[in-house]
Amino acid sequence: MNNTITPEWCLKMADQEAEFAASLSHAYTELPIVEIQESVDSEAAHNIAFARLVRLMRRRAHLSVEQLANATRVDLVELVEIEKDARHRADPRTVYQLAQYFDLPAAKLLQMAHLSVPKDARLAEEAIRFAARSESIDELSAVEQAALEAFVAVLSEQSEKP
Amino acid sequence: MSVIVLPIALREASSGNAVPAELRGSIAEQEVLDWEQHWKPEMGAITHRLRTAGVDRRLWPQTAHWDWRAKVDVSQTMLANAGYCIACSGMTQGLMILSTLYTCRLPADKGKAMVYVEFLEVAPWNQIIVNGPEPRYRGVGSALFRAAVEYSRAQGFKGRIGLHSLPQTNDWYSGFCGMTDLGRDLLHQNLRYFELPERDADAFIAKGSPP
Numbered sequence: 001m002n003n004t005i006t007p008e009w010c011l012k013m014a015d016q017e018a019e020f021a022a023s024l025s026h027a028y029t030e031l032p033i034v035e036i037q038e039s040v041d042s043e044a045a046h047n048i049a050f051a052r053l054v055r056l057m058r059r060r061a062h063l064s065v066e067q068l069a070n071a072t073r074v075d076l077v078e079l080v081e082i083e084k085d086a087r088h089r090a091d092p093r094t095v096y097q098l099a100q101y102f103d104l105p106a107a108k109l110l111q112m113a114h115l116s117v118p119k120d121a122r123l124a125e126e127a128i129r130f131a132a133r134s135e136s137i138d139e140l141s142a143v144e145q146a147a148l149e150a151f152v153a154v155l156s157e158q159s160e161k162p
Numbered sequence: 163m164s165v166i167v168l169p170i171a172l173r174e175a176s177s178g179n180a181v182p183a184e185l186r187g188s189i190a191e192q193e194v195l196d197w198e199q200h201w202k203p204e205m206g207a208i209t210h211r212l213r214t215a216g217v218d219r220r221l222w223p224q225t226a227h228w229d230w231r232a233k234v235d236v237s238q239t240m241l242a243n244a245g246y247c248i249a250c251s252g253m254t255q256g257l258m259i260l261s262t263l264y265t266c267r268l269p270a271d272k273g274k275a276m277v278y279v280e281f282l283e284v285a286p287w288n289q290i291i292v293n294g295p296e297p298r299y300r301g302v303g304s305a306l307f308r309a310a311v312e313y314s315r316a317q318g319f320k321g322r323i324g325l326h327s328l329p330q331t332n333d334w335y336s337g338f339c340g341m342t343d344l345g346r347d348l349l350h351q352n353l354r355y356f357e358l359p360e361r362d363a364d365a366f367i368a369k370g371s372p373p
Contacts, residue, residue: 004312005168005170005185005305005309005312006170007170007180008171009308009367009371010183010370011173011180011301012369012370013301013305013369014171014301014304015173016304016369017300017301017303017338018175018300020338073342073343093333100337
């Protein structure tokens with residue numbers, strides 16, 4: 001066994017484990033079953049916003065669904081269901097991979113995908129507003145582009161707040 | 163035959179302190195006793211709490227049924243197997259069994275030898291449990307995974323690793339360890355199969371190395 005497994009290496013990885021777990025753990029630890037049943041209507045609205053965000057970010061990157069699935073190493077079928085089926089509950093790993101690829105805050109995307117308990121009322125409002133303003137066409141219109149950029153700015157702004 | 167023992171460190175979550183630990187290249191009777199006398203009761207308490215709280219069974223720890231005595235008994239009959247453990251504060255904090263019987267499936271490495279992670283588990287108090295407390299020690303999983311990479315290198319397999327993951331650890335292996343997801347394996351309880359090629363083994367090590 002190589003003796004380059006140092007205590008310093010282990011501690012640095014331990015700290016990174018904590019950061020990684022924090023981005024995903026609330027998907028498993030903060031989601032009471034009861035809240036799922038009581039928030040079905042808002043869940044559908046969030047799912048639509050999440051689906052619209054993924055679709056527009058993909059189109060802005062000029063990627064097909066298959067290309068995005070390959071680039072993010074997620075299941076192609078799930079990616080199709082995310083974009084097409086508002087009732088689909090995304091896998092936390094898929095959301096994390098999409099967040100990494102599009103350089104968006106994973107915690108906020110998990111909230112949009114209804115995989116964590118909503119903590120930010122403004123994000124919820126902006127998500128619904130974004131879903132209402134954007135539409136799916138082959139090319140991003142100036143309105144869609146503006147809407148997408150404005151909402152991405154909200155996501156990024158929210159993640160920078162202490 | 164001498165057993166390799168390496169001094170490492172873990173992060174105690176409650177205090178943020180670094181605590182000394184050992185990474186050992188074997189699983190002896192004491193480690194199995196720790197599992198029987200401490201891991202099992204703790205896991206039982208966890209599942210009882212989850213059941214009482216009405217938590218969906220899909221969110222329960224998916225290693226709750228694992229029997230490490232049986233696993234170690236079988237492993238010790240296989241020359242191609244190797245066992246590792248991590249001990250800290252007088253207690254076993256993680257266990258792992260490796261095998262060298264399998265070959266890679268990734269197209270670029272297809273047919274090449276690799277180290278297969280048969281089983282890897284951290285102690286129940288170190289796991290992320292739904293609605294549970296923060297893990298007691300951080301770094302156990304990383305240290306064991308690194309040990310698997312180093313074992314692969316020592317065998318001449320250049321750090322190549324393969325494993326089937328329980329659903330709860332899919333994110334860990336793909337998102338944190340950097341493994342490639344090859345999809346569900348119908349011949350292995352429909353679990354997802356992951357591989358780590360050489361370049362990604364190097365990347366995993368680099369994550370914890372000085373810049």
